[in-house]
Amino acid sequence: MTRSTTRTHCPYCSLNCGFDLRTEDGVIVDLDRWKQSPLTQGGLCVKGTTAHEQVDHEDRLRSPLVKRNGRLVEATWDEALDAAAAGFRTIAEAHGPDANALLSGGSLTNEKVYLLGKFARLAMRTRHVDYNGRFCMAAAGKANMMAFGADRMMTPLDELRNAEVVVVIGAHISAAFPVALPKYLNLVRRTGGTVIVVDPRAGRFVKPEDLHIALEPGTDAIFFNGLLREIARRGYIDRNFVNTRTTGFEEALASALPFDPETVQRIADVPIAALEQAAELIGGTTRCMFLHGRGPEQQLSGTSNVLSIINVGLACGHVGRPGAGVNMLTGQRNGQGGREWGQRCDQLPAGRSIRDPKHRRTVAARWGVEPHDIPDAGDSYVEILDAAGRREVRGLLSICTNMAVSAPDVRRVDEQLASLDHLVVVDPFLSESARHADVVLPGSTFAEEAGTITTLEGRVIRIDQVVAPVAGVDDMGIIRALAARLGAADHFAHESPAAVFDEMRAVSAGGPIDYSGITLDRLRRDDGVFWPCPSLDHPGTPQLYRERFAHADGLARFHPIVPTEPLDSVDDGYPIVLTTGRLLAQFLSANQTGRIERLQKVAPGPYVELHPETARAYSISKDDRVRITSRQATVDVPWRSNRGLRYDTLFMPYHWPECNVLVSADLDPLSKIPGFKYTAVRIESSRAEIDLRERRDTGSSAAIVSESKK
Numbered sequence: 211m212t213r214s215t216t217r218t219h220c221p222y223c224s225l226n227c228g229f230d231l232r233t234e235d236g237v238i239v240d241l242d243r244w245k246q247s248p249l250t251q252g253g254l255c256v257k258g259t260t261a262h263e264q265v266d267h268e269d270r271l272r273s274p275l276v277k278r279n280g281r282l283v284e285a286t287w288d289e290a291l292d293a294a295a296a297g298f299r300t301i302a303e304a305h306g307p308d309a310n311a312l313l314s315g316g317s318l319t320n321e322k323v324y325l326l327g328k329f330a331r332l333a334m335r336t337r338h339v340d341y342n343g344r345f346c347m348a349a350a351g352k353a354n355m356m357a358f359g360a361d362r363m364m365t366p367l368d369e370l371r372n373a374e375v376v377v378v379i380g381a382h383i384s385a386a387f388p389v390a391l392p393k394y395l396n397l398v399r400r401t402g403g404t405v406i407v408v409d410p411r412a413g414r415f416v417k418p419e420d421l422h423i424a425l426e427p428g429t430d431a432i433f434f435n436g437l438l439r440e441i442a443r444r445g446y447i448d449r450n451f452v453n454t455r456t457t458g459f460e461e462a463l464a465s466a467l468p469f470d471p472e473t474v475q476r477i478a479d480v481p482i483a484a485l486e487q488a489a490e491l492i493g494g495t496t497r498c499m500f501l502h503g504r505g506p507e508q509q510l511s512g513t514s515n516v517l518s519i520i521n522v523g524l525a526c527g528h529v530g531r532p533g534a535g536v537n538m539l540t541g542q543r544n545g546q547g548g549r550e551w552g553q554r555c556d557q558l559p560a561g562r563s564i565r566d567p568k569h570r571r572t573v574a575a576r577w578g579v580e581p582h583d584i585p586d587a588g589d590s591y592v593e594i595l596d597a598a599g600r601r602e603v604r605g606l607l608s609i610c611t612n613m614a615v616s617a618p619d620v621r622r623v624d625e626q627l628a629s630l631d632h633l634v635v636v637d638p639f640l641s642e643s644a645r646h647a648d649v650v651l652p653g654s655t656f657a658e659e660a661g662t663i664t665t666l667e668g669r670v671i672r673i674d675q676v677v678a679p680v681a682g683v684d685d686m687g688i689i690r691a692l693a694a695r696l697g698a699a700d701h702f703a704h705e706s707p708a709a710v711f712d713e714m715r716a717v718s719a720g721g722p723i724d725y726s727g728i729t730l731d732r733l734r735r736d737d738g739v740f741w742p743c744p745s746l747d748h749p750g751t752p753q754l755y756r757e758r759f760a761h762a763d764g765l766a767r768f769h770p771i772v773p774t775e776p777l778d779s780v781d782d783g784y785p786i787v788l789t790t791g792r793l794l795a796q797f798l799s800a801n802q803t804g805r806i807e808r809l810q811k812v813a814p815g816p817y818v819e820l821h822p823e824t825a826r827a828y829s830i831s832k833d834d835r836v837r838i839t840s841r842q843a844t845v846d847v848p849w850r851s852n853r854g855l856r857y858d859t860l861f862m863p864y865h866w867p868e869c870n871v872l873v874s875a876d877l878d879p880l881s882k883i884p885g886f887k888y889t890a891v892r893i894e895s896s897r898a899e900i901d902l903r904e905r906r907d908t909g910s911s912a913a914i915v916s917e918s919k920k
């Protein structure tokens with residue numbers, strides 16, 4: 211028997227907890243904690259301890275599938291790859307290359323992200339390539355680019371040790387970042403510091419001694435404008451920092467002046483005393499760290515919401531000093547690298563802009579093409595699906611994303627996928643989206659590939675291959691095989707992920723996201739390396755912006771914020787806000803975690819949370835189901851009581867399609883992120899008999915009842 215042990219990282223969230231996987235004769239048999247793993251030090255949540263169970267799972271796709279007579283049937287790799295490529299070729303010939311599109315994901319390694327961006331531009335020759343970070347980090351990334359000139363967490367999380375005040379804004383730490391972060395918050399509390407939580411719902415991580423600001427959903431910019439005004443009134447502006455390191459303060463402050471404490475109380479439902487206390491705590495310390503999650507970001511005003519938080523951080527000078535920072539919490543394991551390496555519709559690799567002629571020239575030279583061979587910027591994720599609905603996009607390659615659960619207004623997504631002439635899905639498991647596919651190619655899991663990942667902190671780490679791909683070919687092999695069939699083999703001749711990484715380092719040299727000094731050997735030796743790292747002897751850059759920001763003039767920018775009403779706002783017909791998010795035991799569309807028995811037991815299917823008083827007001831009793839109607843649709847689900855919620859707010863975990871049936875596909879105009887965190891709904895008790903919807907064997911007892919008229 212051959213035994214071996216390989217060090218790797220959890221495939222789910224951006225904390226990237228490390229562990230060792232033990233194999234016997236090429237099969238994973240167990241997992242050992244890696245006690246010194248960066249950031250999380252051997253910690254693992256229940257998803258991590260079971261992550262390896264997906265690799266050899268009986269549901270794994272072990273053979274490609276092609277649609278024949280309306281049914282997906284097994285095919286050989288050659289048949290399936292030929293059919294996949296032929297579909298894209300036929301569409302391009304008849305309707306032009308922009309009639310094909312590619313959608314991908316932030317769970318892919320940096321190498322695959324890079325190859326996919328290149329594949330879209332040089333093999334499919336389409337403008338339309340985007341990825342699921344559009345649903346996730348788009349608003350935070352856009353705001354960080356606007357304010358600071360770069361898109362990366364500015365302070366490594368270990369600086370939380372030095373923080374006196376931590377402000378957690380719309381991040382559900384106990385479910386979404388369950389390892390390391392709760393410990394840091396406890397440390398802050400134990401050492402006499404304060405945790406401020408800005409969230410309409412109190413997650414388990416919120417403690418009685420914290421200052422919990424249960425604002426009305428969708429009102430972050432109002433609250434943070436009010437906070438800026440109050441901090442200025444109390445004389446807490448760091449004038450020296452503002453004068454020497456930033457521009458635009460006066461305009462930002464002017465935009466905040468209408469938001470006096472009474473106005474904030476009236477619109478955002480934040481008590482005047484709470485606003486004053488927050489202003490005193492945040493303004494009165496030099497060691498304050500902001501951590502924001504998707505709460506303020508997945509809104510139609512997501513970008514301005516984040517900018518309003520940044521305004522407060524900059525005004526107090528909470529940047530670049532010990533225990534300080536305005537930090538976004540990236541979500542997927544490679545949510546950071548996923549937005550760096552060119553799979554975004556407006557971006558070339560290493561954060562280079564597709565619209566900047568100099569960047570186009572640099573990338574074209576490395577790729578051995580002319581700048582005009584690289585297509586222009588294309589559409590974002592939801593816009594690509596919309597174009598499919600209009601039959602402007604007719605072919606779609608979907609790899610590592612599951613829009614039939616995760617995109618807003620999923621019933622419309624089902625129609626859009628059905629109206630495609632050609633859908634190719636690459637996924638280790640048959641997903642809801644793959645049911646619409648013409649060709650399904652078995653994708654790889656984390657254990658079947660090598661490469662690099664960039665964690666939420668901006669730390670580049672290394673993934674080693676543990677076992678051979680169960681279907682015989684891995685994702686990179688699929689990309690290469692398709693490229694060859696589309697006549698672009700020369701651009702994808704890399705022998706290994708390491709060769710891809712070397713090309714990426716070269717493309718990044720001297721650019722905004724510089725990996726040129728990072729080598730796989732360094733990643734093996736160290737705890738990872740933070741970018742930018744421009745040379746082999748450069749130590750990497752854990753802390754950004756100590757002396758300058760990434761804008762050409764080195765200054766950060768304030769932005770005036772004019773809060774807007776949510777488009778889908780509450781009214782008499784839809785008086786309650788539905789907000790959505792995560793459960794500890796499931797990951798995103800649950801296509802992986804939903805197959806792991808231990809996780810399914812804890813979180814078997816959809817439900818909605820109501821405050822018990824809200825349930826009483828609507829005469830909903832314990833065993834009733836709740837019928838929820840939004841302007842999109844109606845669903846029927848079981849409910850659970852949660853005293854940590856506002857009376858006028860419901861929470862629904864999003865891991866099952868019942869949730870996004872309700873959410874509209876409207877977008878934040880600046881970042882094109884959907885408003886997953888705010889849907890106006892009405893509720894009633896539902897005791898009616900209903901048809902149960904078929905869905906894996908999750909034991910889901912939810913039902914999608916009907917479509918409501920807009």
Ligand SMILES: Nc1nc2c(c(=O)[nH]1)N[C@H]1C(S)=C(S)[C@@H](COP(=O)(O)OP(=O)(O)OC[C@H]3O[C@@H](n4cnc5c(=O)[nH]c(N)nc54)[C@H](O)[C@@H]3O)O[C@H]1N2
Nearest residue numbers: 380381382386427428503504505541542791792794797798
């Ligand atoms: N277990 C688990 N962990 C995960 C994931 C998973 O699927 N499962 N996914 C990963 C990914 S991709 C991501 S992006 C992260 C997401 O991490 P989080 O952003 O922490 O996760 P969410 O559950 O979406 O929680 C958002 C929080 O915002 C609050 N909120 C809702 N509306 C508002 C509002 O208007 N304003 C404010 N201030 N708050 C509001 C909600 O009550 C909730 O507490 O998690 C990562 N970690």
Ligand SMILES: Nc1nc2c(c(=O)[nH]1)N[C@H]1C(S)=C(S)[C@@H](COP(=O)(O)OP(=O)(O)OC[C@H]3O[C@@H](n4cnc5c(=O)[nH]c(N)nc54)[C@H](O)[C@@H]3O)O[C@H]1N2
Nearest residue numbers: 342345346610611612616636641653790798799801864886
């Ligand atoms: N209502 C609501 N909707 C949301 C959110 C919310 O808070 N509320 N959150 C949004 C957020 S933050 C995100 S990030 C998106 C995520 O939305 P999705 O893009 O749907 O994310 P996943 O469910 O991870 O889908 C990834 C798919 O790729 C497969 N996969 C995983 N790893 C690999 C790999 O290495 N190779 C290949 N080929 N396939 C792989 C998985 O099996 C899965 O089917 O959802 C968003 N949708």
Ligand code: SF4
Nearest residue numbers: 220223226227255258
């Ligand atoms: S899901 Fe996140 S917290 Fe849980 S083990 Fe994996 S990386 Fe760690």
Ligand SMILES: [Mo]
Nearest residue numbers: 345346541542
């Ligand atoms: Mo995400």
